[in-house]
Amino acid sequence: xxxxxxxxxxxxxxxxxxxxxxxxxxxxxxxxxxxxxxxxxxxxxxxxxxxxxxxxxxxxxxxxxxxxxxxxxxxxxxxxxxxxxxxxxxxxxxxxxxxxxxxxxxxxxxxxxxxxxxxxxxxxxxxxxxxxxxxxxxxxxxxxxxxxxxxxxxxxxxxxxxxxxxxxxxxxxxxxxxxxxxxxxxxxxxxxxxxxxxxxxxxxxxxxxxxxxxxxxxxxxxxxxxxxxxxxxxxxxxxxxxxxxxxxxxxxxxxxxxxxxxxxxxxxxxxxxxxxxxxxxxxxxxxxxxxxxxxxxxxxxxxxxxxxxxxxxxxxxxxxxxxxxxxxxxxxxxxxxxxxxxxxxxxxxxxxxxxxxxxxxxxxxxxxxxxxxxxxxxxxxxxxxxxxxxxxxxxxxxxxxxxxxxxxxxxxxxxxxxxxxxxxxxxxxxxxxxxxxxxxxxxxxxxxxxxxxxxxxxxxxxxxxxxxxxxxxxxxxxxxxxxxxxxxxxxxxxxxxxxxxxxxxxxxxxxxxxxxxxxxxxxxxxxxxxxxxxxxxxxxxxxxxxxxx
Amino acid sequence: xxxxxxxxxxxxxxxxxxxxxxxxxxxxxxxxxxxxxxxxxxxxxxxxxxxxxxxxxxxxxxxxxxxxxxxxxxxxxxxxxxxxxxxxxxxxxxxxx
Amino acid sequence: xxxxxxxxxxxxxxxxxxxxxxxxxxxxxxxxxxxxxxxxxxxxxxxxxxxxxxxxxxxxxxxxxxxxxxxxxxxxxxxxxxxxxxxxxxxxxxxxxxxxxxxxxxxxxxxxxxxxxxxxxxxxxxxxxxxxxxxxxxxxxxxxxxxxxxxxxxxxxxxxxxxxxxxxxxxxxxxxxxxxxxxxxxxxxxxxxxxxxxxxxxxxxxxxxxxxxxxxxxxxxxxxxxxxxxxxxxxx
Numbered sequence: 001x002x003x004x005x006x007x008x009x010x011x012x013x014x015x016x017x018x019x020x021x022x023x024x025x026x027x028x029x030x031x032x033x034x035x036x037x038x039x040x041x042x043x044x045x046x047x048x049x050x051x052x053x054x055x056x057x058x059x060x061x062x063x064x065x066x067x068x069x070x071x072x073x074x075x076x077x078x079x080x081x082x083x084x085x086x087x088x089x090x091x092x093x094x095x096x097x098x099x100x101x102x103x104x105x106x107x108x109x110x111x112x113x114x115x116x117x118x119x120x121x122x123x124x125x126x127x128x129x130x131x132x133x134x135x136x137x138x139x140x141x142x143x144x145x146x147x148x149x150x151x152x153x154x155x156x157x158x159x160x161x162x163x164x165x166x167x168x169x170x171x172x173x174x175x176x177x178x179x180x181x182x183x184x185x186x187x188x189x190x191x192x193x194x195x196x197x198x199x200x201x202x203x204x205x206x207x208x209x210x211x212x213x214x215x216x217x218x219x220x221x222x223x224x225x226x227x228x229x230x231x232x233x234x235x236x237x238x239x240x241x242x243x244x245x246x247x248x249x250x251x252x253x254x255x256x257x258x259x260x261x262x263x264x265x266x267x268x269x270x271x272x273x274x275x276x277x278x279x280x281x282x283x284x285x286x287x288x289x290x291x292x293x294x295x296x297x298x299x300x301x302x303x304x305x306x307x308x309x310x311x312x313x314x315x316x317x318x319x320x321x322x323x324x325x326x327x328x329x330x331x332x333x334x335x336x337x338x339x340x341x342x343x344x345x346x347x348x349x350x351x352x353x354x355x356x357x358x359x360x361x362x363x364x365x366x367x368x369x370x371x372x373x374x375x376x377x378x379x380x381x382x383x384x385x386x387x388x389x390x391x392x393x394x395x396x397x398x399x400x401x402x403x404x405x406x407x408x409x410x411x412x413x414x415x416x417x418x419x420x421x422x423x424x425x426x427x428x429x430x431x432x433x434x435x436x437x438x439x440x441x442x443x444x445x446x447x448x449x450x451x452x453x454x455x456x457x458x459x460x461x462x463x464x465x466x467x468x469x470x471x472x473x474x475x476x477x478x479x480x481x482x483x484x485x486x487x488x489x490x491x492x493x494x495x496x497x498x499x500x501x502x503x504x505x506x507x508x509x510x511x512x513x514x515x516x517x518x519x520x521x522x523x524x525x526x527x528x529x530x531x532x533x534x535x536x537x538x539x540x541x542x543x544x545x546x547x548x549x
Numbered sequence: 550x551x552x553x554x555x556x557x558x559x560x561x562x563x564x565x566x567x568x569x570x571x572x573x574x575x576x577x578x579x580x581x582x583x584x585x586x587x588x589x590x591x592x593x594x595x596x597x598x599x600x601x602x603x604x605x606x607x608x609x610x611x612x613x614x615x616x617x618x619x620x621x622x623x624x625x626x627x628x629x630x631x632x633x634x635x636x637x638x639x640x641x642x643x644x645x646x
Numbered sequence: 647x648x649x650x651x652x653x654x655x656x657x658x659x660x661x662x663x664x665x666x667x668x669x670x671x672x673x674x675x676x677x678x679x680x681x682x683x684x685x686x687x688x689x690x691x692x693x694x695x696x697x698x699x700x701x702x703x704x705x706x707x708x709x710x711x712x713x714x715x716x717x718x719x720x721x722x723x724x725x726x727x728x729x730x731x732x733x734x735x736x737x738x739x740x741x742x743x744x745x746x747x748x749x750x751x752x753x754x755x756x757x758x759x760x761x762x763x764x765x766x767x768x769x770x771x772x773x774x775x776x777x778x779x780x781x782x783x784x785x786x787x788x789x790x791x792x793x794x795x796x797x798x799x800x801x802x803x804x805x806x807x808x809x810x811x812x813x814x815x816x817x818x819x820x821x822x823x824x825x826x827x828x829x830x831x832x833x834x835x836x837x838x839x840x841x842x843x844x845x846x847x848x849x850x851x852x853x854x855x856x857x858x859x860x861x862x863x864x865x866x867x868x869x870x871x872x873x874x875x876x877x878x879x880x881x882x
Contacts, residue, residue, distance in 0.1 A: 109668040111678045177685050184617060185678045186669075211685060212628045215693035223700070223818060231786040232814040234700055239785075239811040245703055248636045249696050299631055303639065312642040318635075524670075558743065566736040570729055573872075577725045580877035588881070592873035599732075600866045607739050608862045615677065618684055625688035629695045633702055640703055 080143025106188025126168030176210030190527030202267025265402025277344025354405030361397025386446025417495030437473025
């Protein structure tokens with residue numbers, strides 16, 4: 001890799017060890033695979049973002065005057081499908097997880113490197129299928145493709161979209177499988193479970209969900225495809241089928257899926273908060289076990305998406321109660337992160353700005369989830385913009401900010417370069433402002449009664465002001481997302497070379513070069529210290545303030 | 550995998566095989582006997598016994614050197630029962646259907 | 647630049663040719679492969695689980711219609727298929743034992759017989775599907791299930807629409823199972839080729855073990871499918 005700044009002969013690392021397209025496309029190095037994922041998911045992020053832009057443009061005016069109703073249905077469907085299945089679910093695990101899991105546990109690669117490569121190819125195949133589907137008409141059912149509309153009445157390309165998601169789901173399952181086996185079997189000597197970074201605990205819990213949940217939506221897709229293509233109607237009301245059965249099976253995966261999307265970001269959060277408070281995470285074991293608790297409890301609550309769909313009200317009571325229970329481990333994490341900040345030595349580098357954003361926005365998103373878990377409230381705000389705002393606070397305010405924070409934190413390790421800190425802080429601020437301007441008005445809109453998935457709200461023109469604010473916010477948010485793209489690329493050529501450990505952070509990944517050699521460590525590490533040993537790291541230079549420069 | 554083939558496991562394998570065939574025969578025959586509500590219970594009970602024999606002895610879970618194997622099996626069963634059971638709470642309490 | 651084949655090894659011993667470089671020793675690689683297959687089987691449990699869930703719901707709702715439909719599929723063929731798969735599970739454990747004890751001929755023959763039994767299973771399934779096709783029990787435009795009595799309720803006839811639901815589930819569940827059998831046959835073809843070339847030793851025969859685990863799992867699924875689909879309410 002060329003450098004614009006002259007320096008002594010560059011060490012061999014995973015980036016420059018071999019050149020050529022095939023050395024990347026046939027790599028089994030988990031770090032290169034992580035970068036392959038990085039390029040792919042960034043591509044799909046912009047596709048999904050493009051659809052979001054069109055949605056927000058349509059909603060600038062009460063009348064449905066930008067696109068037709070059918071087109072609008074396709075826009076929000078494709079936005080959801082692309083963002084969820086091709087951006088959010090892979091994002092942190094496939095990029096940061098793939099890159100860091102072996103390094104954090106002190107080993108050379110994941111347990112199954114070739115399966116790791118296969119995961120990426122499956123993701124690409126699924127992505128290409130989805131692209132083809134979108135370019136030849138797309139799907140208009142909402143990302144939730146409920147029966148019987150999706151099975152019996154729509155003539156959009158459900159089977160193709162379903163198969164694309166099936167293939168991408170298989171990719172997700174294999175990634176989870178790789179992580180579970182790696183974490184169990186390949187930890188370095190001395191790396192006990194209690195010494196693992198919380199990032200690893202979070203990815204372990206995420207993998208459990210990926211493994212046990214994804215197959216259920218996979219078989220549901222098979223059933224939908226069988227119904228459409230082979231007339232084997234399992235959800236067909238004409239045969240006595242129950243459309244609610246589809247919803248049960250769909251949400252059995254799709255609710256735990258939201259925990260697939262947030263748990264890795266919580267893992268990132270723990271790493272960043274510890275480093276930039278120069279403190280061990282408060283209540284390490286509570287945070288670790290809360291990840292497992294979220295993974296298990298997350299499977300108990302799915303029918304809270306179906307409260308008004310016609311399910312038994314007694315079952316709804318049970319699911320409502322369980323939904324309150326699932327909030328507890330998440331709350332435990334928020335309390336522990338906050339307690340970590342207390343009496344910490346806080347540094348406001350860009351990763352920490354994203355972490356602060358996460359802390360507040362995830363809390364708001366999570367609390368509004370509790371509002372929705374209450375049956376009485378849910379009856380009024382379900383299928384309104386309140387729900388849309390709720391999940392975007394968690395998915396975007398939480399997961400995406402966690403992803404960006406993590407990308408900034410580990411960028412020096414991944415690329416061997418420092419990103420420009422000034423621009424990064426500015427971008428974080430723009431993202432935060434843009435995000436809140438986009439989505440806070442949507443809470444109000446939903447509470448006031450604006451339904452979701454409507455392209456025309458001319459029956460209630462008083463919604464326009466808030467919609468205009470939301471669209472303005474979306475524009476700002478878009479700028480905020482573009483900036484890191486630009487300066488990360490810039491830094492690969494012009495950024496200052498990074499040392500092994502520019503943040504003076506704890507963790508095995510910081511004990512090797514930036515960028516790391518192909519096999520991660522020159523010698524297998526032997527761990528004799530606890531996680532987050534910041535007191536030891538800072539002891540030699542208590543007077544100094546550890547910064548990246 | 551650990552060498553537990555010191556004393557020949559062949560007798561055990563053939564024994565389990567005979568047991569499985571026997572259970573299949575019993576299931577088949579019992580289905581033609583009027584047992585009311587217990588037909589389903591008998592059929593599923595025998596199926597579970599057969600599945601357990603295959604898992605414990607053919608798949609070597611009984612002698613598994615790793616506790617983790619047993620944990621994975623239990624976890625899979627737990628989540629399957631969760632899917633079946635919690636979904637049934639809806640269908641079993643829909644008093645209007 | 648460190649030599650990639652040396653990194654990670656704490657001791658200077660010649661390592662097994664099958665040892666992959668990112669593992670420290672063969673036992674670790676074996677344990678990883680075994681855990682990987684067990685975790686994969688857990689995902690398969692959930693995959694079939696969705697169908698069992700659908701089946702459970704509808705059987706409870708439409709018991710009589712399901713019983714009538716179940717009676718129209720051949721329980722003797724189903725029982726035979728169950729016995730075929732049980733025998734194939736035996737040949738699989740014998741194959742693993744043969745690999746453990748360096749009995750190459752036995753290994754090859756056991757793998758081969760397993761595959762033949764698998765093909766027999768698929769053959770019987772094909773016969774069953776053909777029967778259903780001829781009786782117009784395949785869901786779709788030409789489905790017909792008129793005037794079939796509900797077992798134990800003379801004079802009451804099964805609802806053809808609910809019967810069609812049974813057959814939808816029957817074809818998806820047994821079809822998916824058959825697909826897994828076919829994949830299993832593919833895996834065993836590869837195992838047979840490797841065994842023929844003498845690649846398996848008592849020290850390393852992991853593919854036989856984990857291929858065997860997969861085959862047993864497919865057997866277990868059928869162990870449940872048989873009574874659930876074929877034996878709902880058979881008493882006269």
